[in-house]
Amino acid sequence: MIDSLYEHQTINNEQLGLPVGKVVCIGRNYLDHIRELGNDVPEQALLFIKPATSLVALDKQLPLPVGLGACHNELEVALLIKSPITKGTPIVLSELIWGVGLGLDLTLRDLQSSLKAQGHPWERAKAFDKACPISSFIPLGQFEDVNNLDFTLAVNNQLRQQGCTANMMRSIESLLVEITTCFTLLPGDIVLTGTPAGVGVLNSGDKLALTLTNRYKFGCEFI
Known part of the structure; x- marks a missing residue:
């Protein structure tokens, strides 16, 4: 059952009428993150999915998985889809992204790491319940250029991740095209656009502060 407390919300804490859908994630979209983990640069976008049950509001006390080894942060810019996008859909961001x-x-x-070494899928490590804390959403029109957005993550007041969508290997438009050669995106789906360097272990009691363009600020605590 989807977390009954999670619904897509605006920055003004208003509920959106969009359903809660899947989360399509982009792996290895920042070269600095690829290098920090010693991974190969993919020829195509590396795509994977988190289910709706992975979603939880970011502004809560969040539980860490217990007894499953290190849990790492990966901060990403998130896009909330408002209209169906399938293969061949003209990519006009203002018509497609809420x-x-x-x-x-x-x-x-x-x-x-264990699953990768065995050649197995990653779902157990990426798609568990509440594996995708998500902030409220700011209307697309508030941003001049989504391909040039700065964002940061501080853990216990120490800067851990700092990125800009201008440094992505693939633009927002090209990501949507590549995603929809495989998966139709539906209203209420979310696209996570990849993480920059600075992933690290999270511990119970950690307080996180997130910023988007230095204008929008979010926070949470892990328990």
Whole structure:
């Protein structure tokens, strides 16, 4: 059952009428993150999905998985889809995206490494319940250029991640085109656009502060 407390919300804490859908994630979209984990640069966008049950509002006390090894932060710019996008849909962002927020792609790193070594899928490490804390969303029109958005993550007042969508390997438009060659995006779906360098272990009691363009600020605490 989807977390009954999660619904898409605006920055003004108003509920949106969009359903809660899947989360399509982009792996290895920032070169600095690829290098910090020693991964290969993919020829195509690396796509994976988190289910709706992974979503939880970011402005809450959030539980960390217990007994499953290290859980890492991966801060990402999130796009909330408002209209269906399928293969061949003209990519006009103002017609397709309701708004922009921030999401945490929580990753059980030890488990992921073990699964990768065995050639197995990553779902156990990426798609567990509440694996995707997500902020409220700011209307797309509030941003001059979604391909040039600065964002940061501080853990216990220490800067851990700092990125800009201008440094992505693929633009927002090209990501939507590539995603929809495989998956139709529906109203209420979310796209996470990749994480920059600075992933690290989260611990119970950690307080996180997230910023988007230095104008929008979010926070949460892990328990």
